[in-house]
Amino acid sequence: MPKIMVSIADGSMADVPGIVEDLRRAGLAVDDVFEALGTVTGAIATDAVGALMAVPGVKAIKWQRDDHRPVD
Numbered sequence: 001m002p003k004i005m006v007s008i009a010d011g012s013m014a015d016v017p018g019i020v021e022d023l024r025r026a027g028l029a030v031d032d033v034f035e036a037l038g039t040v041t042g043a044i045a046t047d048a049v050g051a052l053m054a055v056p057g058v059k060a061i062k063w064q065r066d067d068h069r070p071v072d
Contacts, residue, residue: 001029003016003044003064004052010059019057026051 006028008019016035023040024030027048031041041064044052052061 001046003031003041003043004028004049005062005064006040006042006052006058007060007062008040009057009059009069010038012059013038015057019055023052023058026055028052 001022008016012019016033016038020033020040023042028040028042028044031043033040039058049061052058070072
């Protein structure tokens with residue numbers, strides 16, 4: 001599965017643990033949570049990435065390493 005980095009919106013930083021749980025429910029296999037930075041790294045099936053953008057508090061998603069696939 002491709003590796004991604006999820007950025008959390010500034011206005012949602014107080015609820016990082018809740019957002020991480022929502023990301024897991026949306027299919028993200030969480031590797032690391034950098035709460036102070038508002039980023040979460042993990043892996044997800046390419047066709048499930050759109051579900052992560054639907055999670056309230058998600059600002060952006062970027063592919064890590066050599067995974068340069070477009071995000072909807």
